[in-house]
Amino acid sequence: MTDRAPEPLPGTAAAEAVRPRVTCRRCHRPLHDPESRILRLGPECRDPAERVARHEVDQDPLPGLD
Template structure:
């Protein structure tokens, strides 16, 4: 059993380097840790997951009458 060849070859030159990860959409190399984790670069991630609309821009103040019982005494 000790003389059997290994099923995979172990290359000592790649032992210290991180594995090269590419974007699943465009194939560019990924460098950021978040990009490497998700498998998408920032540009491709923005294409697939656009930011949510900012609903605060749609709010506006409206003049209203004071509710009964809440007015000034």
């Protein structure tokens, strides 16, 4: 006899707890990269124009802080 634990049957909670399948919103391909999974867009489908541009703004200092 062996001391191996039995493998879970397909369709059980243990087999589905691995990771949910996330697909791209545009091309519907599966995503693996953490950033792509958060954005739900693959690297090929991301448009650089859609990213928010950061720019610095001159601001007055807060009162009381010298």
